[in-house]
Amino acid sequence: MPIATVNPATGETLKTYDALGEEEIERRLAIADAAYRSHRTTTFAERALRMNRAADLLDEDQQDIARVMTTEMGKPIKQARAEAAKCAKAMRWYAEHAEGLLADEEPAERDVKxxxxxxxxxxxxPLGPVLAVMPWNFPMWQVVRFAAPALMAGNVGLLKHASNVPQTALYLEDLLRRAGFAEGCFQTLLIGSGAVERVLRDPRVKAATLTGSEPAGRSVAAIAGDEVKKTVLELGGSDPFIVMPSAELDRAAEVAVTARVQNNGQSCIAAKRFIVHTDVFDAFAERFAAGMAALKVGDPMEEETDIGPLSTEQGRAGLEELVEDAVGAGAQVLCGGERPDRPGWFYPPTVLAGITPRMRIHQEEAFGPVATLYRVADLDEAVAVANDTPFGLSSNVWTHNGVELDRFVQDLEAGGVYVNGMTASHPAFPFGGVKRSGYGRELSEHGIREFCNITTVWHGA
Incomplete structure (x- = not known):
């Protein structure tokens, strides 16, 4: 895949970049190694000053960088601005809390004795230079939720971003440099996926984090395992959105629409499988399909647009294949389901009912604005359907029944259980999954400690 900005709303290639050669990669690795030796000795106060400055600059740049993100991957402009604001918030959160999160811990006196x-x-x-292999769907947030804690912990970052968001990737390097972080503390490497192994195997690179597809995660994990290097993986998701009879149905259906189509439906933590108790299934399905059908698909630069284009032509083709397979196997289309006749890689909000295990979409992640509806008879079946997936990133549960809630929290195989609301990441809460959704955690104290050398210091009597 070429390293280029291709506007998904038009298909037009706007800017291309040459990949770094071997000599330049070597130079960048040497700079990162030198930067780490210096950066690790800085104080938390010095790092916080720079991180807060980065947040201030990002706020100033919000409108411009939002337009870049929308141009590169197609998210509605209002969502791009919100992403930039969220990144600034996370920077400030880690600037404020990192020192406390990484403070020395004293074991219990009886254990010491x-x-x-x-x-x-x-x-x-800190560990040293950390390689981050990041996706295009949240081109800034995915990077910042790694970079802010990593830099505040004293590590330095090497970013291999998705090849279709090079301008966003270069902006992030420039932002942190303007904020006062020394040269080499955070570098964007414009390289293809084929060069990742060379960087990861370099002894100066101490660990890696990846957000992306399961195949990409397997590849990075295998290389890192061979080199005995720490990794954190956040991979795909097929999150359940469970609605029980005690739910506030109007609110659940309203939130369900947002939960499915956020970021044009291209989000690992977007709710994808809507598992509804039979007592409220018909009422929920009617409200949900109506809400999906009412969304405006259009130019992502326009404020009133709800759904922009998918990021790539290949991504739309893959989504269409899942829908066609399901319909061919008997799924009912409640809304959408047909590609619009217009330039760009658009796909309409779509709701499918009557999903069965023989359909590909039952097991594969639909990365776009396509929702699947399941009718279940009771709590046991809801849990069973929710867990019948290779993924386990997050989950959404709508109930006011305490017994049901306890059961969901106990038995849902996911890294998060969000009750009467939709999954969303926040700097204070750990984020990550189980099963084929990956391992390790980002954000909170758990995230900042993932790339730390947790050192026992023992002094004899």
């Missing part, structure tokens, strides 16, 4: 020590502590120390 039992170990034969006069004193002991646990200290969080």
């Amino acid at each position: 039992d170990s034969g020590a006069s004193w002991a502590l646990v200290r969080y120390r």
Whole structure:
């Protein structure tokens, strides 16, 4: 895939970039290694000053960088602005909290004495340069939720971004440099996927994080495993959205629409499978399909647009194949389902009912504004259908029944359970999944500690 900005609303190639050669990659790795040796000695106060400055600059640049993101991957402009604002918020959160999250920990006095020590502590120390392989769907947020904690912990970052968002990737490097981080603390590597292995195997690179597809995650994990290097993976998702009879149905249907089509439906944590108790299925399906059908598909630069184009022509083709397979196997189309006759890679909000296990969409992630509806008879069936997927990123549950809630929290196989609301990431809460959705956590204290050397310091009596 060429490294280029291709406007998905028109299909027009706007700007192309040459991939870095071997000599330049080597130079960048040397710069990162040198930067780490210096950056790791800076104080939390110094890092926080720069991170807060980055947040201020990002706020100033919000409208311009939002237009870049929308041009590169097609999200509605209002969502692009919100993404930039969220990134600034996360930068400020880690600037404020990193020192406390990584403060020395003192074991219980009885355990210290039992170990034969006069004193002991646990200290969080940085690892070194960390490679981040990031996707195009949230081209800024995915990077910042890694970069802010990594830099605040004393690590440095090497970004291999998706090849269709090069301008956003270069902006992030420039932003952090303008904020005062030294040269090499954060670098964007314009390289293809074929060059990732060379960078990851370099001994100066100590760890890697990847958000993306399952095949990409397997590849990075295999290389890192061979090199015995730490990885954090956030891969696909096919999140359930469960609606029980006690739910506030109007509100659940309204939120369901947003939960499915956020970011043009191209989100790992978007609700994709809507599992509805038979007692409220028909009423929910009617409200949900009507809400999906009412969304405006159009130019993502226009404020009133709800759904822009999918990011790539290949992505739309793959989504169409899933829908056609399901319809061919008997699924009912409640709305959408047909590509519009217009330039760009648009696909309408679509709701499919009557899903069965023999349909590909039952097991594969639909990365676009396509929702699947399941009718279930009771709580047990709701849990069984929700867990009948290779993924386990997050989940959404709508109920006011305490017994049902306890059961969902206990038995849903996912990294998150969001009750009477939709899944959303926040700097204070850990984010990540289980099963084929990956491992490790981002955000919160768990995320910042993933790329730390957790060091026991023991002093004899």
